[in-house]
Amino acid sequence: MLHTPHGRVETPFFSVVGTAGSVKGVTPAELRELSAGVLLANTYHLFLRPGAKTVHELGGLHRFMGWDGPIITDSGGFQVFSLGFGLEHGVGKQIGMFPGDAPIPSRRQGAKLVRVDEDGATFTSHIDGSRQRLTPETSIAVQEALGADIILAFDEPTSPLHDADYTRQAMERTHRWAERCLAARRGGDQALYGIVQGGAFEELRTASARFIGGLPFEGVAIGGSLGKSKADMHAVIDWSIPYLPESWPRHLLGIGEPEDLFSCVESGIDQFDCVAPTRLGRHGQVYTPDGRLHLSRPELKEDARPIQPDCGCYTCRTGFSRGYLRHLFAANELLAYTLTSLHNLHFILDLMRRIRAAVVADELGALRDEFSSRYRAAYAAPDVSPQLAGGQ
Amino acid sequence: MLHTPHGRVETPFFSVVGTAGSVKGVTPAELRELSAGVLLANTYHLFLRPGAKTVHELGGLHRFMGWDGPIITDSGGFQVFSLGFGLEHGVGKQIGMFPGDAPIPSRRQGAKLVRVDEDGATFTSHIDGSRQRLTPETSIAVQEALGADIILAFDEPTSPLHDADYTRQAMERTHRWAERCLAARRGGDQALYGIVQGGAFEELRTASARFIGGLPFEGVAIGGSLGKSKADMHAVIDWSIPYLPESWPRHLLGIGEPEDLFSCVESGIDQFDCVAPTRLGRHGQVYTPDGRLHLSRPELKEDARPIQPDCGCYTCRTGFSRGYLRHLFAANELLAYTLTSLHNLHFILDLMRRIRAAVVADELGALRDEFSSRYRAAYAAPDVSPQLAGGQ
Numbered sequence: 001m002l003h004t005p006h007g008r009v010e011t012p013f014f015s016v017v018g019t020a021g022s023v024k025g026v027t028p029a030e031l032r033e034l035s036a037g038v039l040l041a042n043t044y045h046l047f048l049r050p051g052a053k054t055v056h057e058l059g060g061l062h063r064f065m066g067w068d069g070p071i072i073t074d075s076g077g078f079q080v081f082s083l084g085f086g087l088e089h090g091v092g093k094q095i096g097m098f099p100g101d102a103p104i105p106s107r108r109q110g111a112k113l114v115r116v117d118e119d120g121a122t123f124t125s126h127i128d129g130s131r132q133r134l135t136p137e138t139s140i141a142v143q144e145a146l147g148a149d150i151i152l153a154f155d156e157p158t159s160p161l162h163d164a165d166y167t168r169q170a171m172e173r174t175h176r177w178a179e180r181c182l183a184a185r186r187g188g189d190q191a192l193y194g195i196v197q198g199g200a201f202e203e204l205r206t207a208s209a210r211f212i213g214g215l216p217f218e219g220v221a222i223g224g225s226l227g228k229s230k231a232d233m234h235a236v237i238d239w240s241i242p243y244l245p246e247s248w249p250r251h252l253l254g255i256g257e258p259e260d261l262f263s264c265v266e267s268g269i270d271q272f273d274c275v276a277p278t279r280l281g282r283h284g285q286v287y288t289p290d291g292r293l294h295l296s297r298p299e300l301k302e303d304a305r306p307i308q309p310d311c312g313c314y315t316c317r318t319g320f321s322r323g324y325l326r327h328l329f330a331a332n333e334l335l336a337y338t339l340t341s342l343h344n345l346h347f348i349l350d351l352m353r354r355i356r357a358a359v360v361a362d363e364l365g366a367l368r369d370e371f372s373s374r375y376r377a378a379y380a381a382p383d384v385s386p387q388l389a390g391g392q
Numbered sequence: 393m394l395h396t397p398h399g400r401v402e403t404p405f406f407s408v409v410g411t412a413g414s415v416k417g418v419t420p421a422e423l424r425e426l427s428a429g430v431l432l433a434n435t436y437h438l439f440l441r442p443g444a445k446t447v448h449e450l451g452g453l454h455r456f457m458g459w460d461g462p463i464i465t466d467s468g469g470f471q472v473f474s475l476g477f478g479l480e481h482g483v484g485k486q487i488g489m490f491p492g493d494a495p496i497p498s499r500r501q502g503a504k505l506v507r508v509d510e511d512g513a514t515f516t517s518h519i520d521g522s523r524q525r526l527t528p529e530t531s532i533a534v535q536e537a538l539g540a541d542i543i544l545a546f547d548e549p550t551s552p553l554h555d556a557d558y559t560r561q562a563m564e565r566t567h568r569w570a571e572r573c574l575a576a577r578r579g580g581d582q583a584l585y586g587i588v589q590g591g592a593f594e595e596l597r598t599a600s601a602r603f604i605g606g607l608p609f610e611g612v613a614i615g616g617s618l619g620k621s622k623a624d625m626h627a628v629i630d631w632s633i634p635y636l637p638e639s640w641p642r643h644l645l646g647i648g649e650p651e652d653l654f655s656c657v658e659s660g661i662d663q664f665d666c667v668a669p670t671r672l673g674r675h676g677q678v679y680t681p682d683g684r685l686h687l688s689r690p691e692l693k694e695d696a697r698p699i700q701p702d703c704g705c706y707t708c709r710t711g712f713s714r715g716y717l718r719h720l721f722a723a724n725e726l727l728a729y730t731l732t733s734l735h736n737l738h739f740i741l742d743l744m745r746r747i748r749a750a751v752v753a754d755e756l757g758a759l760r761d762e763f764s765s766r767y768r769a770a771y772a773a774p775d776v777s778p779q780l781a782g783g784q
Contacts, residue, residue: 022727024726026727027730027731029710050715054715058713319455319458323456327412327413330442331412333412334726335415335419
């Protein structure tokens with residue numbers, strides 16, 4: 001159980017992502033009806049637009065986005081580096097990870113989009129091409145102005161393309177920045193989490209978990225490269241967790257496909273966030289117990305069944321048919337995005353509730369076996385591998 | 393009071409437009425919460441995509457779109473002719489009427505998009521450029537397959553650019569088509585409305601109202617050109633209504649800006665439909681008692697007030713600030729369209745409720761004076777003149 005200034009929340013939990021201060025296509029009332037507990041918003045996006053001052057003037061992030069439950073903000077580090085390095089090297093969660101993604105246009109093709117120095121990072125805004133700067137101190141100041149319940153230390157994540165040498169340098173810088181973040185906070189009732197880095201290198205992850213675990217944070221996030229496979233991801237978790245304080249909640253940044261939840265919870269992860277439910281939904285892919293269903297499939301044109309007949313979400317309960325949803329996508333109707341997002345969010349939040357109950361009843365293995373025996377079976381979908389994990 | 397197979401509805405009422413089988417950005421549950429009574433969907437759009445057979449296979453229009461209240465479908469005539477003539481001559485409600493409208497791309501630039509003959513109309517689909525055909529008989533068959541509560545006769549509307557001679561020819565053809573629509577219906581519990589045409593010519597409108605009023609329809613719609621000004625529009629209504637049966641409900645097609653409702657109800661109009669609340673909302677324009685507020689205005693950036701402080705809609709009640717809404721538009725967040733559409737629909741539906749109460753209390757004049765003394769006063773917005781009125 002996590003206690004926050006905006007209420008208690010049971011762990012493990014899935015945070016719904018509201019990147020720029022809204023969950024795309026879903027109202028706070030609908031989130032309440034979904035029993036969504038925690039939202040995660042992105043410091044990078046809100047820092048660039050509308051700016052922390054504006055959010056603060058408008059009453060802080062909770063009032064701004066009409067959400068009186070707990071909110072997490074990331075530090076901006078992931079976006080600063082993934083939008084820079086990722087764009088330069090064609091890797092990262094932002095590009096090509098999901099179907100329909102278009103590369104983010106760069107105003108300075110070929111130019112270095114992000115420069116890191118000991119003090120902080122200078123980067124190019126993806127919105128207007130302007131040069132911007134974040135440091136541990138400004139990231140904390142921005143996050144304090146936004147006013148989320150849980151805030152994150154400013155870090156330098158690395159990608160699977162970085163070698164051990166650079167990953168070590170970035171990790172050590174992240175450690176020095178972690179101490180500066182702790183020194184910069186003005187107190188208040190926000191929980192500050194440290195971030196473990198070190199890429200997919202056992203020695204570095206262990207060192208980072210030891211270092212971050214020894215600082216006076218209230219919790220921890222595991223960020224940066226989680227390797228090139230699900231096996232790598234689990235190794236990274238297993239290398240890190242033994243060196244972190246038992247009492248700290250542990251957040252795995254940017255992860256949360258249905259098949260990931262079981263194994264990560266088994267490894268000791270308490271908090272997740274992922275754009276997948278809403279982003280996949282907007283691209284016409286919906287979760288079912290059998291795997292992802294692509295609503296664009298022509299044979300669904302006159303399929304009168306709901307996405308998942310025994311589902312309790314608004315979309316399935318109301319009886320919207322697969323044929324209707326397919327039509328809404330064909331006609332570019334806005335309602336398509338709302339109805340699929342509501343279903344996918346319900347699917348993942350409901351799965352997380354069942355996982356919580358199974359943990360309490362000591363039946364997690366049985367639930368995982370039941371889930372795994374069906375999921376992916378009917379609807380094959382390309383695997384989405386988290387090359388660069390982070391707060392987005 | 394209007395009795396339909398899907399419930400009773402008090403007149404005068406405003407029908408919320410769900411062109412392609414969904415109200416853009418708004419769920420049926422939200423429409424219920426708004427106490428929206430009647431929806432209007434477009435036969436033209438549903439005929440082209442997904443097709444009447446598909447809607448029928450998926451349980452009919454009510455089940456298709458998840459709406460168990462009354463539904464009206466227009467006949468397709470307005471879209472067939474406005475997308476043809478309108479595109480060729482640059483007039484019509486579809487193009488340039490609302491801010492941000494882009495011309496609908498034509499696959500056959502320069503070609504005639506619609507050809508009318510005595511039997512029906514052949515036209516080019518705006519979706520895929522294919523040649524399509526509707527006749528009075530097929531329009532009724534399509535509308536019967538869709539299964540709305542109120543259906544409309546297939547007509548040939550004219551624009552203000554048509555002269556008296558052509559307007560008379562089209563009107564007389566509309567009259568012959570009206571008789572064919574009545575002969576084509578297979579019965580059932582759908583109400584079939586005739587459509588009065590005749591442009592802005594007194595002699596023609598009078599003749600059309602006499603002719604249509606003498607046929608065994610269950611109600612009537614006033615369509616086609618309503619002239620070039622609000623004064624013309626009221627003249628057209630006043631020429632038509634005296635010749636129509638007292639017991640028939642009268643629908644004014646495509647009209648429904650706040651300032652129109654009072655005078656049209658005073659003239660005897662019972663039913664309205666208009667895309668303005670949702671379309672203006674999607675373009676960042678919201679109704680207030682003082683007129684339309686443009687959310688793009690820079691001085692709203694840190695305006696913490698809701699759109700309208702005393703408004704009971706979800707958006708205002710939750711306290712979403714003008715600054716937040718402005719941010720959502722700047723960031724192209726889908727939630728922007730939902731929140732402004734909810735407010736605008738509440739505004740117009742609530743105004744209609746107050747008009748109904750004022751009619752009963754014989755205080756319509758006082759309500760109109762109170763409304764008019766404020767509306768437009770503070771926020772000037774370009775007048776939207778209905779050059780070609782119709783079901784869209």
